[in-house]
Amino acid sequence: MTSEGIQQGVMRRLYLQIYLTIIAILVIMMIAVGATWRIAATSRFDHAIEAASDFVETDLPPAAAPRPAMQRALEGLGRRLRADLALYAPDGSLLASVGRPIPPGRLGRAAAGWVPGPGGPSWLLHLADGRALIVRLPRPPLRPGFWLIAVLAALAGAVAIGAWPIARRLTRRLERLKSGVEQLGHGDLTARVPIEGKDEVAALAASFNGAAARIEELIKSHKMLLANCSHELRTPLTRINLALALVEDSVDPARREQLKKDIAELDQLIDEILLASRLDAVRTPERVEDVELLALAAEEAARFDAAVEGEIAVARGDPSLLRRMIRNLLENARRYGGAAAPDVRVGRLPDRRAWIEVRDRGPGISEPEREKIFEPFHRLPGSAETGRGSGLGLALVRQIARNHGGDAMCLAAEGGGSRFRVVLPVVG
Secondary structure, three states: OOHHHHHHHHHHHHHHHHHHHHHHHHHHHHHHHHHHHHHHHHHHHHHHHHHHHHHHHHHOOOOOOOHHHHHHHHHHHHHHHOOEEEEEOOOOOEEEEEOOOOOOOOOOOOOOEEEOOOOOOEEEEEOOOOOEEEEEOOOOOOOHHHHHHHHHHHHHHHHHHHHHHHHHHHHHHHHHHHHHHHHHHOOOOOOOOOOOOOOHHHHHHHHHHHHHHHHHHHHHHHHHHHHHHHHHHHHHHHHHHHHHHHOHHHOOHHHHHHHHHHHHHHHHHHHHHHHHHHHHHOOOOOOOEEEEHHHHHHHHHHOOOOEEEEOOOEEEEOHHHHHHHHHHHHHHHHHHOOOOOOEEEEEEEOOOEEEEEEEOOOOOOOHHHOOHHHOOOOOOOOHHHHOOOOOOHHHHHHHHHHHOOOEEEEEEOOOOOEEEEEEEEOEO
16 A cells, blocks of 8 residues: 555544544433433432322222222222223232233332333332332333434434534645645645634644745755855855966976866865755755666766666656766765776666666775765765765765655675665656
């Protein structure tokens, strides 16, 4: 899966988490409201039943009355209440009943109240003389509890439907903010995000825009400073070259050649500093076209009498930068590789990548130093005393490679020396 697909998956999980959190809160609210209603309703029914037991007892004959009298009284009470009734003696035996049969249920419970059982819930009333009356009211088409649950469910559904676009809108704003951060990270200093609303996300977007504007301003100032410095440094270099040409006959030839090399090295250093600064500011090539790597390597290797072999590979990139990358590798190999000419090879990898490798015949580089040599101005031990190189050549190689979606590395070579390999994505 690509990094873009992974990031989209992360944002999708984010808005699903927000949405599911809202739904979970609604479910918890429904359960809490239902439980509260049930407890309150049960409590009210229990108090009402306890009070009703006093009134019911006046309509029933005493416990010593014959059973037919109890049956007649219970039938009259049943007609008024329109309910199923069952009257039990203190020992649990049935004295009289009206309507559908009602099982004894929990006659042994101490307090009056709701009694679960077949045919629907019933209510137990304890009479003062020890008898128990179980009342089962006819089940209404829809109980009040059902209506409460239905209303809560409808409310939860409406909130759930309304919460989806809200959660999606929030995550879309976060996606746009993430996209702006990625654009800025890839070198697009003009990247900004729209400020929508007045919440924390909008404040974050405003902070990002302010930071991006400040970074763009600093980079522009940095570029202007480097451009001015390069101009101001090259002006005296031009005057020195002119003065050297005027006094050419009066200066020792060896001294004159050394001065020319020093001036050329300083001019190259200025150029490398400017290029490194530009690559830092712009992380992708400014000019892109198809570049045949083997042909480009052969052209540069001809300047150093280096042998070239390999296979054709076409990359998309800036030809001048890729040419500079190969030239820096060859110059590094010539500088530190001894008298033998370097070797250049170009090959392809199965995953649509190609590699360019420059091998020298020098003393080699120890493993701890192989990564450090790509740092700007890092020099191997002993190279500073010889005055060879500025320490920017290999740093530019890695910058250019990464600017084109690849990388550079240093490897050990069989039989001595070092192999500098650059891996780049290719087309076809």
